[in-house]
Amino acid sequence: MVGDGKGDPEIGVNAKEFLSFREVSKYYGVGSSRLHAVDGVSFSAQEGEFISILGPSGCGKSTMMMLASGLIPVSSGEIHIADRIVDRPYTDLGIVFQNDLLLDWRRVLSNVLIQAEFRDWKVRQFEPRARELLARVGLKGFEHKYPHELSGGMRQRVSLCRALIHDPKLLLMDEPFGALDALTRDQLNLDLQRIWLENQKTVLFVTHSIPEAAFLADRVFVMAPRPTRILEVINIDLPRPRALGIRESPEFATYVRRILDIFYSMGLFAS
């Protein structure tokens, strides 16, 4: 299998392994309607590493993300986070979905603080940090707006703040910018990179955009269609912080080409 073993290497000597998948498979349902979503995925991510999971729509990328969070159980194999096996929801994480999932009846600040509220933490203590996070993504002055008063890009920024307010070790992002227009998406890619550089968390970033995956990630996992498995791991050795212009560079073009070639060899995009 191409995927086996290929995800494991290239961990630096000093790097700490934070998250690892060991031969993880996932089936949904039983009998004839059984759906094989994830097929023997193994990899490990270092602490503070940014990993893009890139694959065609509906291939099972989102399932991988949910498995990592412990919100849905694995069918076989094991997932470890910080040397502990994930057998129940792992809560020291933030999740951003494609849908911002803001609560319409709460103001922006209150939407961000829901993390603290739901964890029975002192909401007041988190308020300064919430304000600071919102300011960092350009939403100063919007704290008391309702979600419906915000644009799609602003809403997704609030959602990102909600995922970061409790300073989690792991950030799971499931096509977070997929519903946004191209310009907003670029801006949010820059925002995300900046925030990640300031406070390096381990990120699993699911996307089906090749440039987005390569632009953001330390490593890109190229996934096969369902049942998904890692086809290849591509290291993106580009200096940070990366400017949008880097996407025009020959190095970047080479990465994109390599990823495209993998998809071509899988029979995708066949005309």
Place this chain on the structure above:
Amino acid sequence: MSRLLGDQRMSAVLVRTPGFSCIGALIIRYGYPFGLAVMAILLWESSVHILQVPEYLLPAPHIVALSLLGNWSVIWVNVWPTLAEILAGYFLSIIIGVPLAIAIVYSRLAERTLYPPMVASQAIPKIAIAPLFIVWMGYGIMPKMWIAFLIAFFPIVIDTVVGLRSIHPELLLLGRSMGAGSLRVFIRLRLPNALPNLFGGLKVAVTFAVVGAITGEFVGSEKGLGYLLTSASGNMDTALVFAILVVISVIAMVLFVLVEVLERLVIPWHASIRLRGTGGQ
């Protein structure tokens, strides 16, 4: 936490009313429906006169108005028992309907066992079972209250179930990833999310409760607007029948508006309130 709650209450109180800044908007808001009503009454009045319709068949509006004024004291006395029946049946349908909806959403067993009898209860004409209720519960408020309940609880249950189910599945995952238990997920996520639908049900139900109470009074009662209606039609006093119908519709409209005001106070954030009259633009 208390601060957050405070914020929400604040937001609930600060209802934003769409800006009717100019008189033109006021005319559109109130003038058009009023004008339509006046035109309908004029048309009615003139056609009754032109076509020489006998009063016991269709009294002219001014006859109805005179009857309403002349019989006001007897109508007024009979408004209260009916209103009590309506409100009792309505509150009963909320108190029973909402928990029923929650049970149906959370338990497969409850869904399978409760849905069939619920649907069956709606298929039976209320007027047909009203005599049974009278036999069982006598002539007091009880049979009317239960008939009103029987009609009104159904839209509440159906709409609340739809509302509770319409939550984004990923929002539930998100709630669990924050370590929230199912009670908190219910109170903080599912229930507020269901409120717009719940209010839809409450608005339909309040008019149904009026129908239920009047139906109960038709079958057996010693007071109330339904009782007055039967006796007026027995006396061929068609003008009084119309006058009572006017009163009943006014009661239904006032109750409906009250629920709508409550809705505006509770869910000012919802699109159905914010975008009213704009065609959803």
